[in-house]
Amino acid sequence: MSAFLPPLLFRLRNCDLRLLLSARWILLAGLITLLLGCSEHETSRATSPTADLIIDNARIYTFAWGEPDGEGTPAALAPVSDSNWAPDATAVAITDGVILAIGSSDDIAPLKGESTEIIDAMGATLLPGFTDSHTHIEELGATLDDVDLKGVADEAEAIARVVAHVDANPVPEGQWIVARGWDDGLWADRYPTHDTLTAAFPNNPVLMDGTNGFGAWGNRLAMEAAGIVAGAPDPTGGEILRDANGEPTGAVRNRGVALFRSAVPPLSDERLQRRLVNGLQLMADAGYTGVHHAGVDSRLMAAYEALAERGELSLRVSAMISGRDKPLMQEWLTRGPQRLGDDNKLFVHSVKGYYDGSLGARGAKLLEEYSDREGHIGVSGEEYGFFTKEISAMLQAGFQINIHAIGDGGNREVLHFLRDNFALNPAMQKNRHRIEHAQVVHPDDFALYDELDVIASVQPPFVAEDKVWTEDRIGHARSAGAYAWRSFRRNNTALAFGSDLMGYDWNLFYGLHSAITRQSTDSEPPGGWFPEEKLTTEESIRGYTSGAAYAAFLEDETGTLEVGKWADMTLVDIDPFETVAREPAALLNGQVLMTLVGGKRVFDATR
Ligand SMILES: [Zn+2]
8 A cells, every 4th residue: 555655644744743733724835845844753643633534444546646648648656557546545634624644544543533533434435526617506406496307208298297396386376487407409499389388387477498598488477477479579699489470489599598587586595595505415415525607697696605604605616707797797807806705615716708509409609500400500709698898808807717619610719719818918818718618629729729728618428418419410520529528638728527517417427437438328329429539537537626626726725635635525436447447337336425525524325
């Protein structure tokens, strides 16, 4: 075991550890300086600090050994030989929410005091805490109060689910019923009409919201409340679907969804906060220690700030200011990027821009027409609700700009937008700007990502789920640049992984499986979809750990397991390295056993 111990630990054991204790809150850099100054001959017995918590008998991968190269070859210090990975520690000691020491069980034993709690991991695998870099937490939390339509096969099943929910939880006449989660990508060519829904619910407005936010339908009362009536104009960037007589059918596309959503009365502050708490708890249950919330408007920001102030955020949240909320951008232009609350849980340093639509609903902006719709290239930019002037101002004020871009046209236009801004102020290029999804990229443009230091914030589940229609939309040749994660790495582009929940499953084993195999859960296609773009197990885990930390400016504090960093960790029942080497599909059977944020258990399957 000790062959893999980080040299830091040896030094730590020979130090005057009182110094270490009083200084444990300082940044890692300071800690290293302090430790390096310790004498090899001093004894620590009398002054040993005690750990609050020790996790022992774990297969720990610290990821503290350095990044792999662009082809996925591990760094020289990585604990791997002949493709066989081995854990580089078995025990970790935690005090005051940070890692006090990490190494072998023998090394950690002296840090055990009378009040130290010991967790016997019984051979389970401990990884740096996972972060989902692209989430919509209020939608996740809403699943606990709204009707969940995830996985419904058709209109009849969707309506039956709403009927069952309302039978079980009666709703007074006139009150809105919101259901969400039907697949607006898969149903793109067969959106339901209002008739059956109106017949089932004549006395309540009902909204049936799609899982990706690009399609919705409602009953007669919902349509009336949303102004979706005969003669109503299509909203900018959206479409009201109409029948042969020009009457609205009840369904809307793209920004038409906002007509319905804005007709639903707002939640109380208390209920909105509860939704965020519930959503974060569902993420903790799934093994995540942090999330990046992609698009937080004024109300959500107020809810997050209230929760941070009361110390009620369980996970670390990087809240991206919505680039569609001009008053909120104006407010933060004055405040500047900052972290809130006194327990390092809420970070506001970025703005989410919305540049084009989705590929499934053919809203993504392509350079050439869609393969399955002649003459159609999608919508982008101001036409899609991108506020060029306001977002440029946020960029110039030092914010990180995270722009949703899906099509190869959308990606190129966003890269040029960033390049134009950097020309005005070259220092702003270093603010780790991100393109969210970075889904279809023209071969010429990978170099531009590198040149402009843009991070690709990508979602591994997209490959598993989208590959069945991607080639219909853009053909085979363009698909070579779709979800092209190896191309990004080879071109020196940092990756951050996420799920874009609710649209996609956020199970971390599912995400890893998709990135590593480029297959769906049925192991299709054999060998993987465009297998040359597969990533290694190490790279895939890093997408959710060190990569996600870098994308949120938190790499000095989380993302790897090292002395002085936050004790954010995920305990799982399988060793991903060993599992992938043996049978990649077995990854999908993995279970999260425990999630710790700052040493605190936010999920524990063993209790
Ligand atoms: Zn999203």
